[in-house]
Amino acid sequence: MKADDIIAALAGTYSLINSTVWRNGTLQEPSSWGAAPVGLLTYTRWGYMSANMAATEKDVRPQNISWPPKETDPVGDWALVGKHAMSYAGLFSLNQSVPATKYKGQLLHGPMIAASVPAMVGAIQRRNYNVYERDDGTYLMVSVPNKDVTVRSEIWWRRVA
Template identity: 55%
Template sequence: MVKIADIVNALTGTYSLLNNTVFYVDNGTQIPSTWGNSPSGLLTYTKYGYMSAVMAATVSSWRPTDIRWPPKETDRAYAWELVGRHSLSYAGPFALNSSVANTKTQGQFLHGPIMTASVPAMVNETQARNYHVTEQGGEVYLNVWLTSQGLRSEIWWKRVVKG
């Protein structure tokens, strides 16, 4: 029997976002991703039981270059709306779902209760994320997916730093 600590240790690290595919569960029809075809982002799991995720579109029409942080009164509201609509960040504790058979290569994470998020309604939620780990050519890939409201979102990550 694999210990939970061994599974967490195997999964910890920082992963770079490769892609996100969203499709209808009932018929497999793919719909456009919120982040487009070449999104950017990082996902980190620590050995201390915390995680953070940052995802953003790289589609130029969704990433206005005429705004900077901090926002200014003269900024176009629509530009900030685009940034908000095509990016997501959240962080908090994570655990393995003990009601699922977890291994070093597949199982289910529980993200939360989420402590901070760019979408306020996510704060204090706990969200289930299925995972599957594969290795190819010495690289580690993490496929994380969730199903909600008839849609399945599959997100592929590549480990860039081992935890």
């Protein structure tokens, strides 16, 4: 299958289901996005992507702030929101050095054009992907390649469009 066909098959919008990390086979505490995160991941046919993830727990989502920020907003509240949310957008492509199908391979997210963390702008992230087609929809599992085989990180998404 050609790279353009794989990218076309992946194109769409996915809703975040969960983010999990295992260390030595043991499930770890929820990530920075909490136990019930929300988010969207979008890939376009034209090679652009965006990812947005945030925690939903009230203790990390202060209700007394709004957009745009006010001078009277507590800086600590905004820091808490920033610590438990992540957004980035940029180009994406297949890593041509890894065998790929529409069901499995490795993507390169980046270079990043915009990111909530300034150091991520211009960066390229490697992401393994697995696509699962079931009766109730299409699922995408994105994992972070890790040389430390004792750690496994997975982010699960469900296709919504």
